[in-house]
Amino acid sequence: MSASAPTPAAGPLDLARWRNLPLGLMAVGGLGCLVTLLVNSRQFGFSWLLGFMFYLSLALGALFLVLMHHLFDASWSVAIRRLCEHLAALCFPWLALLFVPIALLAPRIYPWMRETGTTDHFLSAKAPLFTRPMFYVVAVFCFWIWGLFTHRLRRWSLQQDADGAARCTQMMRRYSGGGVVLYPIVLTLAAIMWVKALQHQWFSTMYGVYYFAESVWVTVATVYFIALLLKSAGKLDALLQETQFYMLGSLLLAFTVFYAYIHFxxxxxxxxxxxxxxxxxxVLRERGSWWYVGMIIIFGHFFLPFLALLRIDVKLKFACMLPLCLWAWLMHYFDMAFNIMPVLHPNNFSFTGMWADLSCLALMGGVLLRAFVRDCGRYPLYPLKDPRLGECLGVYHAPAVASTPASAAPPLGTAGAKPKTAS
Amino acid sequence: MTATPTRYGLVAEFETPAATMHAAARLRDEGFQHWDVFTPYPVHGMDKAMGLKSSKVGWFSFLGGVTGYTTGMLMIWFMNKLDYPIPVGGKPLFSPFSAFPPSYELTILFGSFGALLGMLFLNRLPRLHHPLLKHRRFALASHDRFFIVVETSDPRYREGETRTLLESLGSTQVEPVEE
Structure with missing residues (x-):
């Protein structure tokens, strides 16, 4: 296998230039968060929740991509799998730690926690779930499941780097099989308990799917962005080929449509x-300037990326895709704000609140970026001995001559000599 | 019917996909325009070897989709708002929300019509006959042989030269085909 000869990309990534970015983000964000917390702790709680749900979608979206990779036995996504595994592994302990402020401030964030007695029909109807102890039980359960699956999947993947055993792939598939059943259940629980519960009287059976769709959408854009960064830094050059970017672009288009479909x-x-x-x-979300936020989501979250990504060549044009990936982050912010903030600011989108949001996003982003960069530096950037690595590289190995009678047909032996596709 | 049939082109037969692909890449580099490759199964990378640009069918489906969406919206607006208004539950007579699902379905229907008809139009189909069907060995293109056909209408086509070129590229058999 080509993996036996270490290429420069196999070594840890040198991210010296980026080393100060997480610290800077943490310092600026931490200051902003502290000020917000002192001035208005309720605003801080909501902004923190927004930032947390924003980054949780990245980790969960990445977990989904890993699960799908194993379930479909895909070859193209070998190149991005390790990046997704690192993103997913942020669930535990980092996102779990970042959940602590929400757990502490929950009674100030969620109106249903302040209700006393059982006069509220909407609460008594959802009684076992919408009680204080259950809120914390659900949180522990969610992080336990996410931690278990993201870390087991990554551990077997790293194990395969060492021994290249087929058993590792089989174990990862087994975890993916179980994971894909638990994934939507746990994600839906989280979306209901942490976001939808802001207005606990409301119900929508699509809410879990809605959070899932936007999560994978922003994750695909992020993975595209990271892949682009690595490519331009000269890392993973052999693995990140046209196919990888085309597939990611197609997934982004698919989830643009899927998200719009679910929300509509x-x-x-x-x-x-x-x-x-x-x-x-x-009705609450059509008041004041929230109406315009809704319009931004319709036109910016759906129409713009949809029309841009329709053409096959745009998916490969980095000058178009780079701004689009950054745009996806902006749109995801507005989408999260649309879901969370009208409860706190019912009349208008609050620009002062936005600074608090940005502080929380910066602080959490700094923490998570630091953890992600550390993981990228600590482990090889791609699964070194994945059985599909050759296919991912576009190298074709002729299958061994089968034991079927050779006289049946003249062997298409030269079919194996399929030339490497010119990059 | 003419007494002396005009020549349609040269049919070059190949035994392996690799040889076909190399030959196609050479013809592409030589600047041939009116030529085609026939293989028993899709050969990955052949598009690039032939220098094919991405298909124009997408534009037909896009136009079909836009037509479908507009038709749906206009139809529902005309029927519910102008022609036969039925007030229900205090709702507006026409709203893009309620009109969206049928319009969306028409988008898909007309989009697929556009794709199908656009494909037929670009392929100049249907047609009743093609000169290649007269060629005795051409049926093997659906079995185990690979063919490259260079038409005489190609500006780069030269009777003797093109034949030698195809032979030098590894073709086992080069034969002319009449119109």
Missing amino acids: AQYFIIWNANLPEETYWY
Whole structure:
């Protein structure tokens, strides 16, 4: 295998130039967070929740990409799998630690926690779930499942780097099989308990899928961005070929449409049924400048990337894709704000609140970036001995001559001499 | 029917996909325009070897989709708002939300019509006959042989030269085909 000869990309990535970025983000963000916490702790709680859900979507989206890689036995995504494994592994302990402020401030963030007695029908109907102890039990359960699956998947992947055993692939597949069943359940629980519960009277069966769709969307854009950075830094050059970028671009287009479909479906069903206990969620989000945030999501989150990504060549044009990936982060911020902030600022999108949001995003981003960069430096940047690595590189090995009678057909032996596709 | 049939082109037969691909890359570099490759199965990388640009069918499906969406919206607006208004539950007579699902379906329907018809149009199909069908060995293109056909209409086509070129590229058999 080509992996036996170490290429420069196999070594730890030199990220010296980026080493100060996480610290800078943490310092600036930490200062902003401290000021917000002292001035308005409720605003801090909401901003922190926004930042947390923002980064949680990256980790969960990456976990999804890893699960799908194993379930579909994909070859193209070998190149980006290690990056996704590192992103997913941020779930534990980092995101779990970042959840602590939410756990502490929960009674100030979630109105249902302040309700006393059982007069509220919406609470008693959801009684076992919407109680204080269950809130914390659910949080522990979510992080336990995420930690278990992300770390087991990464451990077997790293194990394969060492011994190249087929058993590692089999174990990763087994974890993916179980993981794909638990994944939507745990993700839906998290989306309901941490975001939807801000307005606990509301119900939407699509909410989990909605959070999932936006998570994978922003993750694919992020992975594209990281791959682009690595490529331009001359790392992973042999692995990150046209195919990888084309596939990521196609996934981004697919999830652009999927997200819009899910969000429209949720809106349409509520609009059509016209029941006050459902419509009030959207009525709140059409007040004041929230209306324009909704428009930004329709046109910026859907139409712009959709029309841009329709063409096959744009998916490979880095000058188009780089701004689009950054745009995806901006749109994801607005999307999260649309879901969380109207509860705190019912009349208008708050620009002063936005500074608090940005502080939280910077602080958390610094912490997570530091952990991610450390992991990238500590382990090889791609699965060194993955059985599909050759295919991912575009190298074709002729299968061994089968034991079937050779006279049946003249062997297409030269078929194996398929030339490497010119890059 | 003419007494002396005009020549359609040269049919070069190859035994392996690799030889075919190398020959195609050479013809592409020589600047040939009216030529094609026929293989029993899709050969990965042949598009590049032939220098094919990405298909124009996408534009037909896009136009079809836009037509479908507009048709759906206009149809529902005309029927529900102008032609036969039925007020239901205090809702607006026309709203893009309720009109979206049918319009979306029409987008897909007309988009696929556009793709199908665009493909047929670009391929100049349907047609009843093609000169290559007269060629005795051409049926092998669906079995185990690979063919490159260079048409006489190609500006780079030279009777003797093109034949020697194809032979030098590893073709086992080069034969002319009449119109």
